[in-house]
Amino acid sequence: MVVGDIQLKGKIAVVTGGGSGINFAFVRLALAAEARVLVADIKLLPEAEKLVDSSNGNATFMKCDVSDWSDLEAIPSEVFKAFGPGAVADVWIAGAGVFEPKWSSFLYDTENDHYKALQINTEHPIKLTRIAMRSCLGANKPCVVLIVGSTASITGSYGAALYCASKHAVAGFTKSMTQADVDENCKIVCICPGMVSTPLWTGDAAKDVAEQYSYTDEVCITPEDVAEAMMEMVQSGEYPGGSLLECSKRNLRERLESREAGALVMASKSAEPHQWVEKCYAPIREVWKKERGVATSGVH
Template identity: 70%
Template sequence: MVVGAFPIKDKVAVVTGGGSGIGLAFVDQAQKSGAKALIADLQLTPEADKLVKSSSGNVAFMKCDVTDWSNLESIPSEVSKAFGSDAVADVWIAGAGVFEPKWSSWLYDTEKDHYKAMSVNAEHPMKLTRIAMRSCLGSKKPGVCLIISSGAGITGQYGCALYCASKHAVVGFTKSMAQADYDENFKIVCILPGMVSTPLWTGEAAKAVNKQYSFTEDVCITPADVAEAMMEMITEAKYGGGSLMETSKAKPRNMLESREAYKLDEHSPPEMKSWADECYRPVREVFSKEREVGGKTSGVH
């Protein structure tokens, strides 16, 4: 079974980084399409606060530091608090991200223990996906997780090597998780925007970055443009698990890769199915156990 077409009406979405930019644009589109949304972010911009207050309870906010796994683990319970005890999120958007701040930079190298930018951009989407799968499997319902990467996730840039590496990481993760669509009825996809007109480029603090990367508004798409592409990836059956979509001024909807050719199911050659049955066995056993126990455990062996 695969997720297939997944209309968002009457569903619940979780959006990390939903307090501004692309994430907020998606929240706005989701609630206009009849969905509820939980914004998980450090804070709300005035625009986001206005949306929450005017949504008649369909949009809620929780303070969330995506580098703190206890914050991420609390999201399912926050969904229930916001939208009812039986509410379970159907759509999960890993949207929180940072570009190349001096406080977490390979070039300036000021951190003592780790690059926090990697925690935000790479670890948090992977952990959110794990939580999302446990939540949906435990509720015996299909789900979708969309990770926001970047065009930098398939290219390199000498000026922002750490950022590029973090975005490459989630592209590789998404491709690796394609089989979950067929095995677990859970679709994981990734969108790779080009330059987007967000506070990253338009804010007061971005002036030096703008000069370094020759930013101009005419090469940008809007957060709403990206949100529309995200909605397409989530709702349309042609975007199976593991799919990658580039969206930019030059290529608004460019399917970079679909994992359809790599799926392993009942129609696969016997030798490939036999190989997959052994290779994927530990993964399938863990997910099967989580489905049985209602998704309430972590670290199941």
């Protein structure tokens, strides 16, 4: 069974990075569609704070550092507290990200133990997906996870090598999770925006970056453009698990090729493709089977 078409009305959405930019635009659309929303971010910009405060309890803010797994693991319990007993999020947006900051970059190499940019851009969407699947399998309900990637998920840039690597990783992860939609009713997709007019490029602290990458309004799309495409990916069965969608000035909505290894084997001339797939997927399916129907109080 696949997730197929859904409506956000009456659903619960979790949005990391929802305090500004693209993800805030999605929060607005989700609330307009009569969803309830948990905004997980370091802070809210004034406009986002005003929206949450005026939402009549349909939106709530959770301070969340997505590079901290304990913060991510606390999200299900925050959903439970915000929206009542048995509440489990249906839609999970892994939106928080950074763009090659000097404090975590390949070029400046100032960190001692790890690249925090990879924790934010790569580990956080993968870990959030695992939390989402555990939560929804435990409640025996479908889920949709949308990862905010980038056109850098499919191209490279000498000026932002670490960022491109981080976004390539989530595109590969999304493709690898295609079967979760078929087997477990858990749809994982990735949107790949190009340059978007957000504080990343327009804020006072972004002047050097904007100049380096020749930022102009003419080459950008708006956060609302991306948020509308995100809404379509989440709600439409035309975008099954594993889908990648480019959203840029050149291609406002263009589906990108997404092929998972098992599908390649099934389409090949291999003598026993079905046996190969069954053997390869068996351990994964066993884990999901154990987690399905194991209800929790929202605390992990």
